[in-house]
Amino acid sequence: METSTKPDPVTFARRPETYNHWKLSIEGSLARLVMTVQEDKPLRPGYRLKLNSYDLGVDIELYDAVQRLRFEHPEVRCVVVTGANDRVFCAGANINMLAGSSHAFKVNFCKFTNETRLGIEDASANSGQRYLAALNGVCAGGGYELALACDEIVLVDDGNSAVSLPEVPLLGVLPGTGGLTRLVDKRKVRRDLADMFCTVAEGVKGKRAVAWNLVDEVATKSRFAEAVDRRARALCAASPARSTQGVVLTPLEAKHEADTVRWKHVTLSIERDKRVATLTVHGPEANLPGDAAGLRALGAAWWPLQAFRELDEALLTLRHNEEEIGLVLLRTAGDVDAVLALDRTLEANAGDWFVDEVRLFIARTLRRLDLTARSFYALIEPGSCFAGTLFELALAADRSYMLYDKDRPASIGISRMNGGAYPMSHGMTRLQVRYLGEPDRAHEILDEPRVYDPTDAEEAGLVTVVADEIDYADEVRVAVEERVSLSPDALTGLEANLRFPGTENGDSKIFARLSAWQNWIFQRPNAVGERGALTLYGKPERPAFDFRRT
């Protein structure tokens, strides 16, 4: 059922002036993000985006808008998300798009939409940009999941508009964009009421929607604008003011050569025959400015922002356009001391809105890496600069290999930025995860940030394998060949398990309990078979289920 003709690559660069599906406007501390999906502009041909339903293209614009609000509009303290259609806020993810997509596309689409919604919650929690969902009409499926990612939800009370998660009864799949988790973990809807809600296709409206805590308020059509305005003003008032002068996210420039994409600081090289990619991050120059004003003057060109925006785009490119690449070799090139100097700047300027935003963006990008279903090996060699912030790449990798060459010493570095600046989805730092069995050791390493040579690094347990120049190349070659020979599905499951030791929270449950079950269902004939519910949605035939429970 899956086609193997290669579709056009997905691109991720967007600008508000040319959004197809959203209108972003700013009035002082208030932003309005209006969903106005153009049904004849799907990302790929084959379906129409009716009733403000969305596809990956709509969500890439939303992702862009959420990022720009944080960097370009720090004065914004509340974002009202609403719809331009008269009776429908959003019909959710487009079903025809889902039914016609490959399994891998569906899974990566859901992952990206999940990350974008977590990004909204991250903006609320860490940047004081609170989100208000102003549901001006019917709000179904992924539309309601978007609302659930907002801080507050107001629903119009017009006798017709309901919130709903009709995936189970209508499509035989889950509300997979965090909906189930946010219902019971975030909004703390009672689980039996959540069960009722998720099995009733028409959803819940009016007072019952408030009583069950599915929304915070309902307001009649004539009072809707006032209710939204009142809540938006209250959210603004409760959120501290930041700067009035933002930093523009200038376009990233990438050169596409045969099998290589070169951004300024990041290079992605693909060896398709080997199913291996190499992702190289070039470290910062020495002597960058150390004061907040100087950094803001650099703006989007400041190394950590530019490098991690490029890394983000590279990871998304890998996920969506290079499905067969199984292993990514992570490399860095540059000066360890320059990275450590940069980390001191990040640390010294903590509290400055722009520096904080850059740090939070790095954290999100690293979480995107943790959640990428590809194997990662970090290769630590002479000339590399896996230090501090960039050492997080090695900590995120499934393994790290370090060359011990006594003539050309390689080194790694720990900085205070490894101590909590970049939490994983489940809230732990990568250093905590690494030393789950020896928490004191993590403290010791953090308490004395320093540079480690290969012998020190091995002894401290900071790298997986140290090998000398006689063995290193062979060891890496064999490890690469072995990795790419293994079942890609088994590796996806293995990595998703081993990368997240420790207690899980709501964020990580979205990718664990919820997404893993959704991916399972996305494979089941009851959803995607010839007579499956997803396949037959909108067609006259009724689905035929194999009723064996599993």
Place this chain on the structure above:
Amino acid sequence: METSTKPDPVTFARRPETYNHWKLSIEGSLARLVMTVQEDKPLRPGYRLKLNSYDLGVDIELYDAVQRLRFEHPEVRCVVVTGANDRVFCAGANINMLAGSSHAFKVNFCKFTNETRLGIEDASANSGQRYLAALNGVCAGGGYELALACDEIVLVDDGNSAVSLPEVPLLGVLPGTGGLTRLVDKRKVRRDLADMFCTVAEGVKGKRAVAWNLVDEVATKSRFAEAVDRRARALCAASPARSTQGVVLTPLEAKHEADTVRWKHVTLSIERDKRVATLTVHGPEANLPGDAAGLRALGAAWWPLQAFRELDEALLTLRHNEEEIGLVLLRTAGDVDAVLALDRTLEANAGDWFVDEVRLFIARTLRRLDLTARSFYALIEPGSCFAGTLFELALAADRSYMLYDKDRPASIGISRMNGGAYPMSHGMTRLQVRYLGEPDRAHEILDEPRVYDPTDAEEAGLVTVVADEIDYADEVRVAVEERVSLSPDALTGLEANLRFPGTENGDSKIFARLSAWQNWIFQRPNAVGERGALTLYGKPERPAFDFRRT
């Protein structure tokens, strides 16, 4: 690929005297549980249980042994698990069995083995019966996962014997019986070392196995018995003595009629055409003994032990033998006050080893219900006795319906046993989960245990739906018909998500992150397709993978 011929039903009653695959012996405070799998006695024909590999039949005996050790041998403080074969401790789950099983069978097999291993850890944590894995030879896959469930692991150091998780490299599936979670969460093996370990088919042996914390000790053949003995004695010495007089788990008696199984206190009725089962628990008589000696004299006939053993068997029967039953109606019959009196006995005698064991068994059975992939509705009607311990059934259900009949009042009851006696897999109580958004309310309800009429129950939020005699029957009928019409896969995913709000721990991660991914992989052509790795294991052909990463 899945056959629909109906196999013989699985039975769960076992006795040590007639075990096929294990030898259980007791010497004072030490028990030895020796795996000696008879290869010509598989549960179902079609494969041979070579090299101490196991199937569900082997695991049902293990489950029986673990229960009997707790009830019949409270004097045991350490259980040594070892193998009778010379060079192989255990080769893991039988691959030919797995490759030839339906998806539902594989999933339910893994779930049962997971529950049994969690039961071992429960015996260690709560009954002072510590488990020592004495690995006298090669220990692969599920064999090592069994060892991981033990408190300590000793591995023979004979130059050949290794521990291994070869599922990913050899079979294209995960070590799905808790192995990945226990590696990093329980034994806290560093995640990059765990990654190396899980991709090397031959495993790790000798000093490296100790250095990576895969085992606690290695001992040469000549010193192996002494090392095991020394550790077993130390475990015994560190665990407090309990009673020397156990309670025998007498056989359960069940009458099988057409579509009904009747145990003494539990009845399971199947309506196959409707895909609905009714599970009725008959409550205790009034005036049961209230002192520990009297209860021990009743032994296995004491109502809570007998009723929950029967419920356990009924749940297992449903899971393994009634795959198409999608919805279970939970009913109780009896006297609310008698259940509350029983709960006072359970509470007053806390600390008595036998009463504690009964409570822990109830807790495990309720967790089995939480983890059963069927919908549950509790029906609370006149003559029912959903109170205290039995109210946990209603709390565990996806929904509860209560009849308001003013002439024949139905009631429910809260006791202190709803306050922590029966934690769910993720450590929360069902009352905490119900009131996640109103924790104060959970405290209020617990602080004043009492009986609730329908009006009180609805107002307190203790039931989902209250309906009067005019509406009740119709409301339930419609809810039942709707439920069984929905996609069974979507319901499995929905329920697995909504039943476990709150933070996840290692135990619950086994069923969430790990099992959900394993179930996904068990559907993937790379594992179970014609050229999948699981399908082709042991055959001359090499698997052919679709290398698109998902």
